[in-house]
Structure formats: structure tokens, C-alpha cells
Amino acid sequence: MLKESIKMALENIISNKMRSFLTMLGIIIGVASIIALITIVSGATATVTNQVSSMGANKVTVQIQGTPLKKGLTQGALESLAKIPNISGISPTISGKTTVASNGISMEDIALQGKNDVYFKNTTDVISSGRTINPIDIENQSRVSLIGSDIVKKLFYGKNPIGQEIKIGGISYTVIGVLQESSRFSSAGQNSAVMIPYTTAMGIVGAKYINNLDIFVQDEAMASTTTQQIEGVLKQDFNGNTDAYSVMNMQSILDTIQSMTSILSMMLGGIASISLVVGGIGIMNMMLVSVTERTSEIGLRKALGAEPIQIQMQFLIESVVLSLMGGIIGFILGVALAWVVCIIIGTTFVLTAGTVILAIGFSAAIGIIFGFAPARKASRLNPIDALRSI
């Protein structure tokens, strides 16, 4: 019976090609726009999220602006930060500009970064050869350095610089490693930078204070709690002057991005679903016309033994088939559109099972909701009157 009904529905749809297509158009446009919008927005979300989390979702960045009296964090404050639970490590950064020289050649205006072992533990692919700065270097304020690939090319003519001496700000350091050559925008300056232990840097740059910290958390889910605790320590250290520092938590940025895009995609989806409702009204209209046109058919079927529920099912199936066909066509168009847009704007194309279910579910639901009234009307026709209306 179900198979017969589907077959009859398809026959009826095909025999009224133009009308069926125009009716489906509403559903096609509605589903296509919903699917395209959701796919594009979720693709863009995935891209942005990936970029942000590649900067480290487990990282809390602290910037110290300082006050006139207290320009940065002291070693003491660093120690009390280290006592906060869920912190796996603190990586302070001392930044400055310096001059490097070796073999009688010098390079000016080179970025100098003082780092510690925690930075290297939490950041992958920092060096291409040699070793990184270890806790002993920090403890001893060792005169060791990691140098960028541009410096290697210029000062060592491409020879292996490891173990060689290099003068940084006039003081001699041993090269222990070469920084990974990078084209990533986030570390574009790395090719012409030098890194030394931060304890050493505090000595030569003359910085007594630390102005930049990366704090790594163990459990990313707890990142916001840990961030609050960090803020508590800083607030105390700066006597309640909250303008003296800023704390940025990657996870909270990610959460903000995700909640913003999900609101955006719901809003856009909501607007697009208005067209779906309009499409549904189109289907209802066509089904009502169909019931009127086929009154004598309904009468005949009833005379031959069709129950009212069977008539109702037949018309309901017809409207569901119609809207499902529209939904499938709309889905294909929407996905194709999203795919093209993703290529053009350069975001990832993400097609989830949820999107497929949404498209199919929505169009089937439209068919049932808007097909119900016409189908019920058909089932309630009196066979005597229906047969007479030839």
C-alpha cells in the first residue's frame, strides 16, 4: 500500500511537471539557503577556531602595562603565580632590540627574546637543529643562544653555527640551536631573531621586570577558573590597579567566537526558514488544487473500497514526496553553493551529518504539516458527491 502510494505520488508529480516544479521551487530555495548558510558559517567557524586554537587553547597570555611605580612583575610574583593549581608552566618573555655580530659582520635591530624551558616544552617546532634552552641555562643565566635562519645565512654563510660564538649586544654567547624557518604570520619575525634564557636577558637588556607571560594550563576546560585566579594574584601584586595588566585566555576567545557564530547561524537560518514556510504554503495550495481536481478519483477509490485513512495517507505521501524531492534538490544546490563560496573565501568546507538530517527532516516536516489539511479534506469527501462531480 505504501509502495503503491509512493508510486502514485511520483506518477502524479511527473504528470504535472511544470506545476510540481514551481511548487517545489519554494522548498528548493528555502532548503538551499538554509543549508548554504549553515555550511558556510560552520566552515568559517572551523577555520577561525583552528587559527585561534593553533595559537594555543591551553595558553593564558598576560601583558603587564605597569604603573609609574611598578613597571612589571617581579620574580616573587612569578613564584606566587606558579602556586596556582592547574598551571603546568609559566613562560615569561623579555623582549628587546639588540645587535648581533660574528666573523666581523654585524646585524643591527635584531629582536631579542628572553625565554625559558617552559616555552619550548609547550611550543612545537621551534628549532630546526641543536637543542633548546633548558632549566640549567635558566638557573645559571647561561650565555647560550638560539638564532634565526636569516642570521645563520648572513653571519655563518650557511655553515653549521652550532657551537660557534656569537656576540649579542657585545657579549659573547654560544649558539646552541637554530630556530625553525617560518613563514607563518604569527612568527614571521622569527627568522631574524635571537632567543636567550630570560634570566640572562634580564641582566643584559637591563629589564628588572617581566612584562609578558604565557601561562600554560593543564586542563583546558578549567582555563577560565585558572584565569580568574591569575587575575587575583596580579590584582594583589598591583594593589588593586586592574589597568596595570591584561589577561587573555584563548579558550574564552574561542568560546566567544563559537557563541557568536552559532547565534549568527541561527539568525541566518531563521531568516532562511521563512522561505521554507512560504514554500510549504505553496505545497498546501497545490495539494488543495489537486484534491479538487481529483474529486471524482477520490470518489471512485472510496467506492472501490478505500478507507478514509488510506485516502488521507495517499495525499499526505504525495505532499511529503513533493517536499522531500524539493528538499533533496535544495540540499544539493545549497551544498554546491556553500562549496563554491568556501573555495572563494578560503574557509574549510564542513558538511556534517546534522546538516543532512536537518535538510531531510525539515522538508519532510513541511510536507506533513502543509499536506495534512488537504489530505484530510480529501479523506472526508462523500463518495456519492465525489463520484457525481465528473
Place this chain on the structure above:
Amino acid sequence: MSEKILEMKELVKTYIMGDEEQVVLRGVNLEINRGDFVSILGPSGSGKTTLMNIIGCLDVPTRGTYHLSGELIRDLPEAALSHIRNREIGFIFQQFQLLPRLTAQKNVELPLIYAGVPEKERQERSASILERVGLAEKMKNRPNQLSGGQQQRVAIARALVTEPTILLADEPTGALDQTTGHQIMALFQELSKEGKTIVMITHDSDVAKNGSRIVRIIDGNLSEGVYNA
């Protein structure tokens, strides 16, 4: 004495038209035995269409009783009346009432779908019944590819395929020319000889003479004169 399959006693049908009650059938008494070929003859407005609707279980009497195959037909739920129609009645209409989108065979299968007969059996039964009415070659044709007489044969096949208790024909020759009408009546005679029970409604006394019994209906009253053909 053959088996009585239809019995009407003091059957009255009234319709409410506005404030007035209009009496269409005034105490009809009718008995039909298995194998009868009954012509119900009457002019338009005589109540014969109403009588046909009641015989065909499309309508129910206001008063009186109607038994079909021993079952009392009264104001049952529509689904129940549908089942009775499907099982007991084979309708043949003046305008054939074939579905234009379906082939002759699919049209014949239609009542079997509602009887819940599986597809394979439907195909076999519809094919053999179409062969019986002389349309073995036309099974895959649609109604618009068939002549009026062929279309009425398809309709007859559709009425026969469920093996109903009664073949109920409403002006079966009304839309056909005289020659084709005679052919259809010849087919009715054959079916009658095979033992089929036929009830035929007509306003044409020449057509009515094909029946083994003629029942006249005038102003909602029946009177019977028996003709032995």
C-alpha cells in the same frame, strides 16, 4: 429455491432539503437471489440513483432494513462500509471512471490494492480477468488509447476482479453507441449465464429487457413485472 443475497424491507430514504424533508424512497421491498440479473428501470428523479447508492453501500437507509449477504447495512463507520463495498460490490459506472494515468491492468488492480492482495497475485488476477473480457492485448494501454467499449470492458473487469457478490451497473451503456452498447449487454448476458448476480440501473426499457427481472421504480415506489428472457 436459490440463495437470497439481498433483502430490503420497508426501506425509506429521506433527505433534509432546507426545512423540508424530502422522501426519495417510500418503503421499498426488494429481494435478489444469487444469479439474478435484475434491471431497475426508472426515469430520472424516480429515486433509482438513491436506490443504487444504498445497494452499493455508498449510502444508508433512513428507515427500514437492508441485508446484504446476511449482513445488516446501517450507519456504520465509513471504513467499515469501505470494506463491505470492496468485498461485496463490483461497481460499473456510466462514465467508466477509469483513472487516466494508469494502464488498463493497473486500473483493474485498484480494488485489489484496497483488499490487501499482494502485488504478484494482483497482476495475475487482473491479467486473467482482462483476458476474460477480451482485452488481453490492451492490458498496458491507458484509457485514452482505448475505445469507449473497451474502456467499459476494463471497468467491468475491475468490477469482476474482486469476485464480488453483486455487480452493480449504473447506466452501463449510457455513454456508448448502440452497437457497442449491445456488445456490452451481450457480455452482461454471458456473465449472468456464468452465475454472476447483476443489478443494472437504467432509464432505457430496451436495455432493461436484458435482465431476467425488471423492477420499475417511479416516485420512490417499486413495482415488479417478471420477464423471462
